[in-house]
Each structure stands twice: as C-alpha cells, then as structure tokens.
Amino acid sequence: MSGELFPLPAAEIAPGAVHVPGWLDTQEQLRLLAACREWAKPPAGLRTVRMPNGGQMSVRTVCLGWHWYPYGYARTVVDGDGAPVKPFPAPLGALARRAVAATLGEEEAARYEPDIALVNFYGHGARMGMHRDKEERSAAPVVSLSLGDTCTFRFGNTENRGRPWTDVELRSGDLFVFGGPSRFAHHGVPRTFPGTAEPVLGLRGRVNVTVRVGGFGNSDSSGGSGY
Template sequence: MDAELFPRARAEIAPGAVHVPDWLDAREQRELLAACREWAGPPAGLRTVRTPGGGTMTARQVCLGWHWYPYGYARTVVDGDGAPVKPFPAHLGALARRAVADALGAGAAREAAYDIALVNFYDGDARMGMHRDSDEKADAPVVSLSLGDTCVFRFGNTETRTRPWTDVELRSGDLFVFGGPSRFAHHGVPRVLPGTAPPELGLVGRLNITLRVSGL
C-alpha cells in the first residue's frame, strides 16, 4: 500500500514458487473483475463445490475451459446444472504465460497451452484447506491471481499437509506462481481479511483466479 514505508518485494517462497506483489495494475484488476462477474452468471456459473464425503467448500467456484470437480475434470458441470463449461479465453492463456515468464523466467513459460481457469470467490468466512493441484495431466506451473480482500496464503511442502509451510499475505493484484519442484506442493487459505480490498475496485470479498494446463 502507498502508506507503507517499504514497498513489498518479490520473494521466492520455495524453489519454483514466487510471489510478485502488485503484478496487476488497477486497470487490469478492474477488467479482470468485470470478466469474473460475467463468468459467474448462469449457465455453468458460480456454484458451491460438494466433496465426496458430503461436505461443502466454503469458497464458491466457476470454471473455464475444463470443469473441475472432486477429483477430476469434465466438459460439463457434472456436479451442478449440467451445462457445458464456459470456454477458456485466449487472453487468459497469454496472461498466464506472461506471469510465468515474469516470475520464473522466459524459459519456464515454454508456450505452455493454458486451458483451465478456476475462479474461486471467498467471502469473509471462507477458507480453503491444504491440498495439492494434482488432477491435471501436465506439470506446467500454476498461476494464481488475487483480487479484492487480502488473504493469508499458506504454502507448504510436497509430502504432507502439515508443516513446514510459509504463510504469505496476498493482496489485490498480487501474483503467485508455483512450478518445478514446488508444482505439487500443498497449499491453502486459512484466513481472509474482510474489508481490505481497494475501495476503488468495488469488490467485497476475495476472488482468486487459478490458471492451469490440463494436459488432457
């Protein structure tokens, strides 16, 4: 924030896992928010995700390109209204490759064919338990973009959901990329900080846009 004495610096949280603060400028955040609002509408819109054990995720989700459900991918919203999944926009693929190049270097992008977006909406009480993004058939880096309220993002290890982990504060406009040896690290969101979104953005809550390569 402008009032901070020292600007936040990019940081390598683990090998292949990089946090880049303020990667999206104010205009890019507004444009991405407007797109998320459009994608969230029905059909194949924002839904509550139900786990095989009968529980529900507190963060609600809409998918683009491929529909994710626990624990696989489909071309229709098999656990919702059954509608075809919304298409994955080409500009998100370009954004993902630029993010990987900025975070990990030009060689890491490799013109990867990004074709999945998972858009998660968190209200002030929503959480995300520790998990791995392991349902894809490709190991290209995962790109995570944040809009709205600040969250505590917990980035762990590849072996277990427990420690060691590092807690990172992700604010609106921040980028987090994890690939290479950290591609299958456990991660989660133990806390959202309500009321911390930039007022000019016009968003109450947090949006997380996760971009992946399916390999399907």
C-alpha cells in the same frame, strides 16, 4: 493499490514458487474482476462445491476450459446445472504466460499453454484447506492472481498437509506462481481479512483466479472470449 511507498520486491517462497506483490495495476485488476463477474453468471456459473463426504466448500467456484469437480475434470458441469463449461479465454492465457515469464523465465513461458482456470470467490468466513492441485496431467506451473480482500496464503510441502509451511500475505493485484519442484506442494487459505479490498474495486470478499495446464490432449476451449 496498497499504497506502499516502495513496492515490495518479488520473493521466492520455495524452489519454483514465486510471489510478486502488486503485479496487476488498478486497471488490470478492474478488467479481470469485470470478466470474473461475467464468468460467474449462469449457465455453468458460480457454484458451491459439494465434496464426496457430503460436506460443502465455503469457497464458491466457476471453471473455464475444463470443469473441475472432486476429484476430476469434465466438459460439462457434472455436479451442477449440467451445462457445457465456459471456454478458456485466450487473453487470460496470454496474461498467465506473462506471469510465468515474470517469475520463472521466458523459456518456461514459451512452452506454457494453459487451458484451465478456476475462479474462486471467498465470502465472509470462507477458507481453503490444505490440498494439492493434482488432477491435472501436466506438471506445468500454476498461476494464481488475487483480487479484493487480503488473505493468508499457506504454502506447504509436497509430502503432506503439515509443516513445514510458509505463510504469505496476498493482497489484491498480487501474483503467485508455483512450478518445478513446488508444483505439487500442498497449499491453502486459512484466513481472509474482510474489508481490506480497495474501494475502487467495488468488491466485498476475495477472488482468486488460478490458471493451469490440463494435459488432457486436444482441447477446443483454448480460443474463448476476451475480457
């Protein structure tokens, strides 16, 4: 969708962290975006996250499978309308396994059983500070899919929020997977570029879908609905 004459190659940003430009084609992006719009509807829909210090995240979020809140997981939207979290869709799990196979290999994909997705919406001026995805009880890889506006994705180190880090431009359709020694690396989105989404998407802003393995034991959310 970016109009590149020659598609950019996949790149290993750090050990276990791989960026694949243009991994989702136009139709796959449209299908995933349509699903995100359905998931965002209440109950248990898109919400603004309030941090324990009283501040609010500029990114709005909806969760599937398990509900993330600062700093844990629950089966209901404990910091919102209290509704049960929407189920994790089996087709999204299949897509995530395909992503792991494409980046970290078939062996890693064969044991990848995701049961959580966080769908983040970046409106005008939204950003994400440096953080680690560490509330899960699993070191399985994180799969990140980008839709809409281009952003600067900052991928750092496992020790702290500071340097060294690498800034990567993520465009609509891009895939980023991080696992192994990079699974608990700090990362964030310091900037998005409004108006860079392809018109065919009908999207103003950026949507990021991150898929994870909770490792919380038996889950009744792995079936879910399609998209």
